[in-house]
Amino acid sequence: MAKARIRLTGAERDELRQRLRSRTLVAEQVRQARLLLMLAAGESYAAIRQALGCNANYISRWKGRFMAERLGGMYSRHPGRAVSKRTPALEAKILAVTRRPPPDGSTHWSSRKLAKYVGVSHMMVARVWQRAGLKPHRIERYMASDDPDFECKAADIIGLYLKPPQHAAVFCVDEKSAIQALDRLDPVLPLSPGRLERHGFEYYRHGTLSLYAALNTRTGAVLAKTAAHHTTQEFVAFLTELVVN
Numbered sequence: 001m002a003k004a005r006i007r008l009t010g011a012e013r014d015e016l017r018q019r020l021r022s023r024t025l026v027a028e029q030v031r032q033a034r035l036l037l038m039l040a041a042g043e044s045y046a047a048i049r050q051a052l053g054c055n056a057n058y059i060s061r062w063k064g065r066f067m068a069e070r071l072g073g074m075y076s077r078h079p080g081r082a083v084s085k086r087t088p089a090l091e092a093k094i095l096a097v098t099r100r101p102p103p104d105g106s107t108h109w110s111s112r113k114l115a116k117y118v119g120v121s122h123m124m125v126a127r128v129w130q131r132a133g134l135k136p137h138r139i140e141r142y143m144a145s146d147d148p149d150f151e152c153k154a155a156d157i158i159g160l161y162l163k164p165p166q167h168a169a170v171f172c173v174d175e176k177s178a179i180q181a182l183d184r185l186d187p188v189l190p191l192s193p194g195r196l197e198r199h200g201f202e203y204y205r206h207g208t209l210s211l212y213a214a215l216n217t218r219t220g221a222v223l224a225k226t227a228a229h230h231t232t233q234e235f236v237a238f239l240t241e242l243v244v245n
């Protein structure tokens with residue numbers, strides 16, 4: 001395309017050069033200043049497109065704007081959405097939404113999912129979570145006992161591990177969740193600033209496949225078997241296998 005020169009006054013040229021050297025102006029204003037100076041120097045549209053990474057419509061639009069209104073018209077008619085600022089009200093809204101389950105049925109919020117839901121950037125959500133000590137992706141478990149002698153019993157067990165009787169073998173037997181569908185008996189405690197979401201330890205079973213397993217802490221060997229039932233007979237049979245092996 002042929003060169004499309006524009007004429008600048010001395011004051012306009014000085015202002016555009018000052019904008020071109022500025023480190024505080026919006027990047028788009030600096031780009032416009034460079035465009036006008038290149039047009040005034042008689043550069044072709046092809047050279048300008050290559051230098052600024054723009055198209056011919058961009059050059060024609062701002063050239064026509066300058067010819068009609070001079071420097072007073074060099075501003076965007078659609079500056080875009082204002083940058084969201086983290087106000088106390090917005091921060092409180094993010095925290096309130098975080099403590100509610102996501103409406104799409106997922107297990108927890110991600111920063112990007114919540115940002116889209118609230119209408120802010122995911123980095124703002126991450127900063128609010130960090131400031132409040134929230135970690136929706138993490139879960140802690142808790143157990144509450146109503147046994148009045150719980151502390152004494154726990155102390156006896158801990159003492160057995162720390163200082164077992166002489167010439168004695170200590171066996172630890174624990175029931176773990178098998179392959180099963182569970183319902184929690186205790187309510188789920190939601191996350192709050194500085195505290196993770198917590199699930200109750202006790203549960204109700206909806207059918208199981210029992211797995212018996214033993215770990216030899218000295219050798220690291222594991223002996224395991226599955227059973228359709230979870231009765232005394234199966235458990236004693238498994239202990240017999242341990243003794244034999």
